[in-house]
Amino acid sequence: MALWVDKYRPRELAKLDFHKDQADNLRNLCKQSDFPHLMFYGPSGAGKKTRIMCLLREMYGAGVERLRSETMTFTTPSNRKIEVMTVSSNYHLEVNPSDAGMYDRTVVIDLIKQVAQTHQIEINGQREFKVIVISEGDELTKDAQHALRRTMEKYVATCRIIISVNSTSRIIPAIRSRCLGIRVAAPNETEIVSILQSTCKREGLTLPMELAKRVVDKSERNLRRALLMLEASKVAKAPFTANQEIPDLDWQVFLRETASQIISEQTPGKLEKIRERLYELLTQGVPPNLIFRGLVEQLVNNCDMSIKAKTLEFAAEYEHRMQSGAKHIFHLEAFVAQFMNIYKKFLSELVMTDDF
């Protein structure tokens, strides 16, 4: 039993549902014996990983789909042991170095060395290099990126690197110039609707058009989210109806509640409670920039026109500081405090003008 997302994931470049021209280009790329390092970039849930797997299959055949996961252990220079989970086949290895946190540099260097120092045993009919897939490459620290740049050049004979990133802005220019960038844009709404419909057809379900539209709206053009959402709502209520409830992401619900609490009361005591909630989100693993963004969206939607600009100004300032700082909670809290302050002032002015 697998999730729909995996069950109906296209396995070949020819079977991709959208961006077909690009798929053709990728196929042409594979026809040659060699290919450069690649960087897939695009928003979350646009099908970057799917495309990478299709590409690998095109090159190596069905063997890449025999996946196994293993935990690799790395030792940092300070003698700390870190465990990183990897998914690999005989031809490629997929790793997510961001789990190693600030030690990702060691992971990147050691991993590539390990993979690149061994040649493929059987060369005939195969490529003579392995592929390392680095997902969430934009979470790599600058340190790790510089290490990556060096190892990329050194082991170019035995391995290729495919990096999957959300935005190239956080990748250092040195790596950007060494990779062939491939942009994977998010599918548009009609594309998602048709995918949802075909999925339901294959599952033997009928999907009302309104429901499909609502799922697409809610998923923010994130195909993975849309499919998961659809499956979760199927689990909740088996034959679809047009206006059935669609489950939300729980952290978004939590964030919405947090925002309404901020608007309800503006005191230091409340701020402390908000801090606890933010801590809870952070320990769940929700990245701070997403928290920040969600919070700002909710607050701006719920406040008066006159303080919207000010709120956004502060948001921009503190978000910027958060990127340069280390303790995200400081800046999240600073923003909440600022908002509370301006909101409180706004309210008291409102009371005063009412009096006159």
Add this chain to the structure above:
Amino acid sequence: MSARKKTWARSAFSEMSLSVSPATTEATPVKRSRTSSYTTTTTRVSRSQTGKSTPTAKPLVEEDSVDLTVLSDKEEDSQGPPPEVKENWMDSFAPTTSEDLAVHPKKIAELRDWLRHCVAVGKKFPAQMCLLTGPTGAGKTATLRVLAKEFGYQVQEWINPVDCEVVNALGDQVSGNAYVGSHLEAFKSFLLRASRYKSLLESQNKRLLLVEDFPNVLLDEKQDVNFEELLDEYSSYGKSPLVFIVADSKSRGLNISYRLFPDQLKAKHRIEHISFNAIASTIMQKSMKAFCSVMQQPQNKALYKLPSSSVVDSIVVGAQGDVRNALINLHLSSLKGVANMPTKKLDISVASKGRKKKATQSTLKSIGRDESITLMHALGRVLNPKFNDQKMLLHSPEELTESFSTEPRNFVNFVHANYLPHFKDIEEVVSAIDDLGLADALLNEYREGAVSVTGLNIAIRGVMLANSAPVSGWMPVKGPKRINIKSLATLAEQKLVGVGYAGISRTHYATEYSSFVKSIASRLSEVNSSQSMELN
């Protein structure tokens, strides 16, 4: 002084000759008592406990002859008039009776009770143990020495030996087969033998072992040395009471009493734990007076002048309950031919009889104990800022910054974790958190060292100045929170996601998968269980 040096040299030679002679090949640890006179357990004991110093002029030839004659020689000398210059000037100030001690009477009574207990059960259970802890200069060792004398115990102290190579000459083998004796072995043999056998030349029959200088092997975490086993052995074979003295230390890693004496070990061997406090300033004042009167004694008068009362007061303030440090400062400031010590004014509000009164205190400018304040203290000063009449901060942020400049990140985190309940108004919170955020950004800048101190200063100053009317009340201090992102997926959920789960980062899983997968997985397990029910 010269006599002492010679003793050193001579004893070293005698030890060498000892180790060569086959009768005493065993390496014996070198023991010295506090008063720095020198003894080797097997051959020689000088009368250090009497407090008399060795005479300066003594013919060398005589010393090389038989030991006993030297001893008698010394005894004769000791009856003569005291020498002009003391070898150790501190000895003349050392307390001789328990009334002289600057320690709180309760603590003295506690230790006395323990010693009384030792004497009482001495026949049956001789190996009693006691642990004395307290800040430096609280009079732990002095109390023990005075009371041991009162009860007629002879204190035998363990001093870590200097590594010296023992030449292992076996029969006709050429020497060069040298090794360094193990400290641990030496320590063990000290514990078991010094408690058992009395010195030939001591009149007192009762002995008390003192360990203040812990062998380094015991403190090294990597070494696999079991201190507990050592104590087990001692409690079954030891023949005299054993006292451990440990000075308090701020950091946990250096805290011997915390690391070597866990609670269950104390319970197991019934180790009496007496913890001394820093000496209160009133008692300190009294003992300073006593010191001054000692200075006025005829044999000391040539050396000392009477220090002014303001100097004495500032010494007491500066010593912060450390009587040894106070004595050293007093000694220095009252030597003849030295100009008066410059003093520095301190503005400290002293709480007395329930209400606060302003008193100007001063401390010595040049010397005095380094005023280090604890984290909790400093947090209090930052979170509850006090202002003087001129609307100036009572505790300058710069001084606070200085004392925490080695660990700015930690301090800022503590401030952040605790500042909120002290604020009344959200407007003031805004400016405080704004500065904390700025400090965080600055602290993250590792390329320039000074920036982190500036960041700390901004944080401290920002929080202090932002709070115009701090909320007072009992607020427990909270530690900064650490964020450990755990993988939240259960096994069933991981199985559902499949082998690809390993390739999804924890943050990504939390934001994209978690909530949906959870509902799908729970539904699946429901279906599964109902199916199995039907099958049954």
